[in-house]
Amino acid sequence: MEEFDQLVADVFSRRCTSRTVLETLTGRWAILALVALHEGPYRFNALRRRVDGVSEKMLSQTLHALERDGMVLRVAEPSIPPRVEYSLTPLGREAAERLIPLIEWVEERMPQVASAREEYASR
Template sequence: MGASAHLSPDVFAADCPTRRVLDRIGDKWAVLILILLARGTTRFNELRRLIDGISQKMLSQTLKSLERDGLVSRRVIPTVPVAVEYAITPLGRTLHDAVDPLRIWAETHIAAVEAAQKRYDGGGQASA
């Protein structure tokens, strides 16, 4: 049996593969793509239009990573020019259900976070 076969994941271990999943969850582009795809199948150019600030290259790389991880599926539509659409997979849906509350939290609490940052930046921070 290999060293990592059937061992319980330990996210605190440097070589634990769960860290790669946490990297994906921590990537803002991946999270934004999953949130949009949870709303419905979307074409590449539509994703690019909806996600302000993402480059074509970054969108392509992130979609490939999400597809590789089994979180997103890709379908080529044989049109001229070729169209590509993406959909969230059942596994991706489970991740969306875990990260979407973070989006809601961020939207709900952004004013409090910005106020805390302003206080901190204004010199009101406690010394370490």
């Protein structure tokens, strides 16, 4: 895609493709799937247990979108039944490395957020 080498991507511009990439990465389940896969490869059902609460359909859609964007690798071994394993590509690993600090920060800051919510509710 030569045009991307010359254009500057800008997520603030509504027509820039980079916004769709940001939205794929930060979707409800994509963040958790990427961060889980940063721990190591997972088979579908194990990943589904790790990403507590995700439906089979939503996890499948999430993994397809991440595979399309070059973040996740899907490898099907020719066994019976077929064994399908998901792992991060180098690009997906870079993405996960930028999502982990965000998740850790959210978990760490929960007391402050909870206080803010209490204060907001009591106004």
